[in-house]
Amino acid sequence: MVDGKRVGVIVPAAGIGSRMQSKEKKQFMLLEGQPVIYWTLKGLLKAPVVDELIIVVGQMETERMTAYLQEWMEILDSQVPYKVVVGGDTRQDSVFCGLKAISPQTEYVAIHDAVRPFVDGRWIEEMIHLMMAESYSACTVGQPIYDTIKRVDSSACIIDTVDRQTLMSVQTPQVFSYQMLYKAHVKACEEGRMGTDDTHLLSELGERVKIVNKGKHNIKITTPYEWEMAQILLKIEE
Numbered sequence: 585m586v587d588g589k590r591v592g593v594i595v596p597a598a599g600i601g602s603r604m605q606s607k608e609k610k611q612f613m614l615l616e617g618q619p620v621i622y623w624t625l626k627g628l629l630k631a632p633v634v635d636e637l638i639i640v641v642g643q644m645e646t647e648r649m650t651a652y653l654q655e656w657m658e659i660l661d662s663q664v665p666y667k668v669v670v671g672g673d674t675r676q677d678s679v680f681c682g683l684k685a686i687s688p689q690t691e692y693v694a695i696h697d698a699v700r701p702f703v704d705g706r707w708i709e710e711m712i713h714l715m716m717a718e719s720y721s722a723c724t725v726g727q728p729i730y731d732t733i734k735r736v737d738s739s740a741c742i743i744d745t746v747d748r749q750t751l752m753s754v755q756t757p758q759v760f761s762y763q764m765l766y767k768a769h770v771k772a773c774e775e776g777r778m779g780t781d782d783t784h785l786l787s788e789l790g791e792r793v794k795i796v797n798k799g800k801h802n803i804k805i806t807t808p809y810e811w812e813m814a815q816i817l818l819k820i821e822e
Contacts, residue, residue: 585635586712589691592636592762593628593708594682597621597649597698598671610805611698612648616818620805622656623701623818628694628757629662631705633712637666638686639698640678646670676778676785680769686762693765695782696757699805702817703757707798711759714794721791722765724758724783725798752795755802758782764791 585591597611606613611621621639628634641649649668657666669685671678679695686693692715694708711723733746760782768785772778779785783793805814 586633586692586709587716589712590635590687590689591633591692591694591708591712592638592686592690593634593694593696593705593757594638594640594679594686595621595624595628595696595698596640596671596675596678596682598640598642598645598678599675599698609645610811612645613805613811615701615814619652620701620814621698622652624696624698624703625656626660627701627703628696628705628708629660629664631708633709634664634705636687636690637664638669638682639666640669640671640682643670674778676769676772676782679782680773683762683766683769690762692759693762694757694759697755697804700756700802701805701814702801702803702821704798707796708757708759711757711794711796714796715759715761718794719792720794722758722760722783722786722793724754724793724795725756725802726752726754726795727797727800728752754781754783754795755798755804760786764789 612619615623639649646668653666667685669681671681692712696703707725715723729748729751733748735743735746737743768789772785786793801817803810803813805811
């Protein structure tokens with residue numbers, strides 16, 4: 585809890601990961617002897633504020649994930665209650681499945697990618713305090729864009745240069761008022777809209793979403809390049 589308010593964490597882990605070009609789903613690929621999602625959960629559980637953990641997986645992965653969690657929660661010496669939930673066809677659908685499965689007493693919910701293993705769960709508490717202090721409906725980890733950004737045509741020829749001072753790349757975890765995020769998902773479902781991420785759904789309701797910079801190491805493993813980077817970073821962090 586944070587100041588007496590219940591905090592839940594949802595980890596969407598139902599993705600196929602076709603860009604990794606691997607037979608195994610990327611969240612279950614072994615990184616230093618453990619699946620990627622193990623390291624993700626280990627990082628999230630650094631936060632003593634987490635009251636509930638929801639892992640959203642594909643239909644065929646429920647037994648495997650449940651068995652993993654029974655083992656890992658003991659290894660990590662964690663008493664946090666958890667559920668394994670079957671997801672939907674898209675990430676947005678899977679997050680909504682998680683929202684419907686979480687305790688109705690939840691006041692803040694964090695959404696975090698299963699394949700961002702270098703998360704620090706203590707960021708969640710920091711973001712909730714920021715939301716409380718500044719009246720934001722949501723807060724997400726992200727970082728400035730340092731490369732020059734060009735707008736191009738269909739032939740990949742440059743049209744103009746985009747002002748990067750107004751741009752940031754968005755990552756996870758993303759923290760929300762639970763009721764506000766649930767409302768945003770219901771509305772998107774009713775209208776048949778798909779957001780690029782959960783903050784997109786909040787922004788479409790006119791809500792204020794704050795971005796905080798937590799550095800470059802919070803990588804998402806989506807391609808063989810990030811896989812190589814993750815192996816290097818894990819050795820450094822250990």
